[in-house]
């Protein structure tokens with residue numbers, strides 16, 4: 001299974017810096033792994049922690065936030081907000097057993113197409129090693145019995 | 157016309173929600189006047205067989221408190237679902253998993269291991285563990301199957317309404333009962349409480365600065381807590397801005413921070429993430445080192461932000477390795 | 478409250494006198510209302526309405542029918558008054574938030590003292606009144622007294638409870654005292670020494686663990702001195718106390734032991750009577766603390782300075798002795814915990830009580846709803862909500878009675894779940 005495993009990474013990029021950099025990387029045909037689904041937001045400060053957890057819930061094996069370098073945020077404070085949330089979310093994910101490598105925050109300016117390439121390739125490589133995240137589905141009244149059966153197999 | 161029939165039931169709960177019903181005080185008498193309570197194990201002698209004998213939909217409404225963590229609770233709530241027109245998830249445990257839901261940081265094996273093998277008082281030389289079936293004097297004695305994962309009520313049966321709170325505030329219970337009796341219910345799936353943040357109804361909101369900045373998070377035992385000033389402004393992890401109003405901010409009135417038992421407002425899916433976001437945004441730091449120091453003052457992030465809501469959160473349980 | 482006391486111990490901090498007094502006062506207020514709840518709403522219906530009354534009446538509504546709506550309103554009013562005081566001081570009445578290591582979250586203001594004194598006087602009156610109801614309805618009914626005294630509801634076990642320095646009852650603090658089935662002191666120890674005295678036994682057919690006296694040993698579900706089975710809660714608390722520290726409760730205590738033939742009282746159903754006596758004590762203790770100026774002092778916090786590591790706290794909960802034991806990291810985040818909850822202490826004796834009453838009451842395989850309730854009563858005397866003992870485990874009472882003849886052939890089965 002792990003041979004074919006292609007990790008899915010959701011990337012939340014701010015419009016002004018990182019998204020532009022990703023574009024640049026694309027235009028300059030820099031090669032980066034095709035595993036990333038980019039979500040463009042106006043600012044990294046707009047990344048609600050709910051988005052990140054929802055991404056994991058919906059099948060992401062890793063989540064990347066990209067924003068402008070400190071001091072460069074178009075909205076002054078947005079990336080600082082992202083930074084604080086990131087550092088508070090980290091221990092939460094750790095406690096829930098989600099590995100450190102699966103969640104990353106990077107400052108990437110509009111001109112740093114190569115950094116986009118490098119970060120993504122790194123993440124893909126690390127997460128490929130970790131394997132799929134495979135969050136257990138949450139039961140609904142309809143899927144409960146099936147879930148319980150699976151649970152029985154795992155539980156002792 | 158005969159009175160509408162009403163039931164109460166408890167699952168993985170502490171009994172506090174049952175007390176909340178009793179706390180209706182003289183209201184209990186009004187309720188009894190208006191409805192027929194046909195099932196309430198803590199206070200009335202009717203049994204499961206009495207419920208099974210009912211027609212489908214015979215009860216107008218059944219209030220269910222407690223999280224769901226074993227097979228017997230599942231069976232019971234499935235029966236109650238059939239027999240009731242409306243199901244109201246009563247209290248944080250049934251609404252979001254509640255305190256018992258924190259067990260989702262563990263699993264059945266580790267819990268049983270701790271409880272039956274390693275606590276300091278255990279005397280279990282044969283390593284006995286409770287079994288779903290045991291043969292005693294030639295008959296089989298059964299126990300409910302203990303699940304690996306604690307679930308909210310709506311992960312097990314279809315739920316019509318939610319009464320939030322640990323335990324739900326009395327005035328909201330009265331409001332819900334009145335709404336049901338008068339047929340003035342909001343749309344299905346609604347939480348029967350005001351849809352605004354607790355800060356909006358808190359007496360201390362005047363002292364909460366517009367752009368609050370915290371240099372250090374503090375824990376209640378570390379400081380003498382001022383009785384007037386906004387608790388968050390004092391550096392305490394008060395979750396009022398992420399939490400739904402309706403409890404009369406009783407913890408804050410008791411001079412302690414809100415820990416979020418009423419859950420989120422309707423615009424939020426994951427309470428813990430929302431609360432986390434609210435707390436992160438008041439940390440007064442922009443460089444990585446300071447951010448880490450201030451945030452590091454929050455000693456137990458999962459427990460602090462998901463004290464009542466882990467099973468209802470996007471992650472819902474610790475990832476298995 | 479057990480949590481708050483454990484935190485004091487964990488952070489090695491002694492709360493100021495006022496904080497301890499407020500805690501104890503609030504705790505006694507809680508006892509008044511909780512015992513009232515148990516007596517009138519939960520356990521009382523068996524007696525006040527009658528054990529074999531139709532099940533639709535064996536409840537608070539039936540109680541109201543019997544004692545009258547006025548009295549019912551009085552009960553409700555008293556509870557409301559107590560609960561309101563609790564909310565004003567403790568934040569929440571259910572899951573109070575005011576306890577902190579080293580004290581409480583805020584003092585009670587001096588100008589509120591009169592309100593507390595008035596409520597305390599009301600509680601004392603109410604306690605005496607309940608005692609009278611118990612006397613009139615239960616003690617004057619020969620059949621009920623016979624039921625209480627009958628062998629079906631009797632077990633000669635050890636008893637445990639908290640006592641003060643005079644070996645008299647205290648709910649909030651003190652030392653644990655254990656007496657043997659003859660009423661002689663068997664052990665006395667502080668909460669921190671609990672592991673030396675108590676152990677838990679596991680059975681495959683129950684999620685609950687059965688506590689027993691480590692220094693006697695587990696010898697099965699047996700009565701007597703050689704069995705480590707013991708009991709807690711009102712019955713036990715009176716049995717381990719050399720008297721009550723307040724006058725009205727003490728008078729009732731004397732009458733109780735006189736009527737029931739001296740100490741210790743082994744009749745499980747006497748628990749209901751003991752509970753009413755405790756309610757009187759709680760009310761009187763409430764009054765003592767409400768009239769004490771120091772209770773209303775603003776000095777309610779000692780800020781902890783020591784690094785936490787391990788703490789044990791013990792308290793008498795309404796249904797019996799409750800132990801909390803936490804181990805933490807240096808930030809005070811719990812890494813391991815052990816809780817011995819009230820009903821667990823009683824679990825073995827409860828199992829024995831159900832068994833014995835069933836054997837005594839079910840004759841020739843004949844059983845009906847009334848008899849089943851008589852069996853359940855053996856249980857309800859201890860704890861109406863078995864969920865307390867297991868928290869996340871089954872919250873209802875899955876009592877099934879299967880009747881076998883001597884050849885182990887199933888005659889009838891009656892299930893209560």
Ligand code: SF4
Pocket residue numbers: 168169170171172173174221222246247248249250254255321322323324571
């Ligand atoms: S919501 Fe709170 S009061 Fe209700 S059962 Fe759960 S823990 Fe107890």
Ligand code: SF4
Pocket residue numbers: 354355358359360361364385386387388389394395396397405408414
């Ligand atoms: S943060 Fe807490 S204390 Fe401050 S206004 Fe909101 S609820 Fe009140």
Ligand code: SF4
Pocket residue numbers: 321322354399400403404405406407408413414415416417418419
């Ligand atoms: S203040 Fe917060 S924790 Fe306290 S009751 Fe209200 S919502 Fe719940």
Ligand code: FES
Pocket residue numbers: 014015016017018042043044045066067068072073074075076078079
């Ligand atoms: S605009 Fe790029 S991080 Fe705010």
